[in-house]
Amino acid sequence: MSRGAGVAESSDDHSASSEEKDCPSPNLETSKDSKSGEDSRSESSSESESDNETPKPEKTIEEWEGKELPTDHFNSEFNEIQSHCEHCNAENKHNELVTPRLLSRGQFLLKVDTEGTYQCMETGLIFEVNRKVDIKYCVLSWSKYADLVVKPWVVGGPLFDVKCDPTCLTSIHFPHSLCLGHCDANMMFKVLHVKSTGASLEYTVDRSATHVKWHVSSLSPVGPVIQSEETVFHHGAVILYKAIDHNPSLSFRVYIATNNESFIKDISKSVKHSSKKFMKIDKPPVCQKLLQNGKKYRLISEPEAEITPEEIEFVDGSLLKLKSYSEVYLEQPVEFKLLLVEMDSEEIVWKAKLRECDWVQHDQNPNISKSSTSGNRRRKMSSSLPDEVVYDKRMKQIDTSDGVKTKTLLTDTQLINLAEKLGKEWVKIAIANLKLKISDIDAILEKKEDVTINKFRMLKKWQEKEQSNATAQNLWNCLKNVSSVEVQDVLKGFLQET
Known part of the structure; x- marks a missing residue:
């Protein structure tokens, strides 16, 4: 198998969280080790759309409803933000899908036993390995490395830090957030490789509708960048957060984002460190129409907000530390519809209906909780220990033998918080992990309630079955193998609260 010409750097050069280290100096060089046949282009893509000089008349919500989108997109649940695009379907069918283990500080650990091609279900990364290897990796923020992305190059997908024995890893396929159906022939991909000596642009060896393939030269922060002579089309997402306070009014943050995990992680971090407390509203986030730089979009609400x-x-705000958002404010807590509309075409890009059940009973779910703060303190005190040792030690401290901590029963607030994080596989979890009967699930579904309430009732059914054993520790034992990172975080929070 072909290898990069450079000597692989030691993974010790980077801490477990590369974002905690200083950014390498912006010494940008173009690698010529593995040219893929793409011709270099130096001109940046021009703005494809200009603003309309004559404003178009406002449409009522009834008129917008005439542009209905397929209802299955809005009734579905999503564990992760995924693209739904006619140009970007069914790629990489032959990769083995694998679920990594979540470590501390947002890192993943993937243990591979044999040669093959493996796709991470949490991040979309694809690894080609030539033998047994343990791979540790995490998503990084592009904003820290903004000075290294020099025009005409722009961000093309998430930035990752990958650590393992580089002789075992032949190539990495990075997910990208672009639609190539409109300008595939005139778009050039490279990867920005941030090393201790500086940064370089390295050639890719292949690309698909969803991924960019790169031969591993050494391991340090790396992610796809592009330049294009034509308009760039992005897969987009709309992400909602509601402010938590004691006022009867409703206040939401609405983020319009590229479907880029680095971008989405930045949004989550920004909300978490806000002076206000927020909860995430679980609505299908995927935009049903591609987003374009320079295009204008309008948010519309019914009733009016x-x-x-x-x-x-x-x-694309991937390089910006501060992410822009719109505030939606209603004086009274009522159900309402929210739509994102492209102003030029007047087409609906995204829509959702927000109901009272989306935000009730969540006042105890702030963006920064006492348990997470104390957990951070414990991690800092144990920073010299390996991640797995720290986590196992914490679990042993929680699982005491005197029966005092483990017998604390779960509250309805905790169960609704967990229900909010369970994905579309909740029925399978109910039967396989919580040992409920299919008749129990049928009885819940017959009520035709909101899906979060269905999941909450499923957890209540488990609680009724377990009675005095419906503890955080028992629920952790049942669900510790569930792959969702958000579910694992909530369960760990329950354990720390006991």
């Missing part, structure tokens, strides 16, 4: 700003010019 205060929306600031109402009109948004979309730009």
Whole structure:
């Protein structure tokens, strides 16, 4: 198998969280080790759309409803943000899908036993390995490395830090957030490789509708960048957060994002460190129409709400530390519809209906909890220990033998918080992990309630079955093998609260 010409760097050069280290100096070089046949282009892509000089008349919500989108997109649940695009379907069918283990500080650990091609179900990364290997990796923020992305190059997908024995890893396929159906022939991909000596642009060896393939030269922060002579089309997502306070009014943050895990992680971090407390609203996030830089979009609400700003010019903000958002404010807590509309075409890009059950009983779910703060303190005190040792030690401290901590029963608030994080596989979890009967699930589904309430009732059924054993420790024992990172985080929070 072909290898990069450079000597692989030691993974010790980077800490477990590369974001905690200083950014290498912006010494940008173009690697010529593995050219893929793509011709270099130096001109940046021009703005494809100009603003309309004559504003179009406002449409009522009834008129917008005439542009209905397929209902299955809005009734589905998503564990992760995925793209639904006619140009980007059914790629990489022959990869073995694997679920990594979640470590501390947002890192993943993937243990591979034999040669093959493996796709991570959490991040979309694809690894080609030539023998047994343990791979540790995490998503990084592009904003820290903004000075290294020099025009005409722009961000093309998430940034990752991957650590393992580089002789075992022949190539990595990075997920990208672009639709190539419109400008595939005139788009050039490379990967930005951030090393201790500086940064370089390295050639890719292949690309698909969803991924960019790169031969491993050494291991350190790396992610796809692009330049294009034509308009760039992004797969987009709309992410909602509600402010938690004691006022009867409703206040939401609405983020319009590229479907880029680095970008989405930045949004989550920004909300978590806000002076206000927020909860994430679980609605299908995927935009049903591609987003374009420079295009203008409008948020519309029924009943009418205060929306600031109402009109948004979309730009890929991956390199920006501060992410832009719109605030949606209603004086009274009522159900309402929210739509994102492209102003030029007047087409609906995304829509959702927000109901009272989406935000009730969540006042105890702040973006920064006492348990997570104390957990951070414990991690800092144990920073010299390996991640697995720290986590196992914490679990032993929680699982005491005197029966005091483990007999604390779970509350309805905790169960609704967990229900919010369970994905579309909740029925399988109910039967396989919680040992409920299919008749129990049928009885819940017959009520035709909101899906989060269905999942909450499923957990209540488990609680009724377990009675005095319906503890955080028992629920952890049942669900510790569930792959969802968000579910694992909630369960660990329950254990720390006991």
